[in-house]
Amino acid sequence: MVNMRSVGTLTRADLAETINHKMGFSRAESLALVEEILAKMCDAMAAGQNVKISGFGSFVLRDKKERIGRNPKTGVEVPITPRRVLTFRASQKLKDRIASS
Numbered sequence: 001m002v003n004m005r006s007v008g009t010l011t012r013a014d015l016a017e018t019i020n021h022k023m024g025f026s027r028a029e030s031l032a033l034v035e036e037i038l039a040k041m042c043d044a045m046a047a048g049q050n051v052k053i054s055g056f057g058s059f060v061l062r063d064k065k066e067r068i069g070r071n072p073k074t075g076v077e078v079p080i081t082p083r084r085v086l087t088f089r090a091s092q093k094l095k096d097r098i099a100s101s
Contacts, residue, residue, distance in 0.1 A: 012031070015034045016033070019033055056090075057090040060086070060089055061086055062085050062086075063084050064085055066080065066082045067079075
């Protein structure tokens with residue numbers, strides 16, 4: 001496993017470095033590959049598609065309807081506008097791997 005520069009966080013640069021070491025691509029090619037994959041995922045979600053990576057998990061878009069919320073300080077009811085939210089659902093394989101480590 002490649003050492004991560006950021007403590008506790010995996011970055012784009014870390015992914016590119018792994019591709020560089022494992023696949024033999026140049027650093028620039030490795031970073032371009034990571035960027036292209038992330039751009040493809042972002043484009044799909046912007047177009048309203050969910051993104052599923054087998055054995056890892058799914059990025060799922062949900063449309064939330066307008067609803068009434070409450071200001072916790074004042075107790076005043078306020079409308080919460082409808083919006084689209086993005087959630088991540090880990091696959092069972094990922095959950096098992098995290099639980100065993």
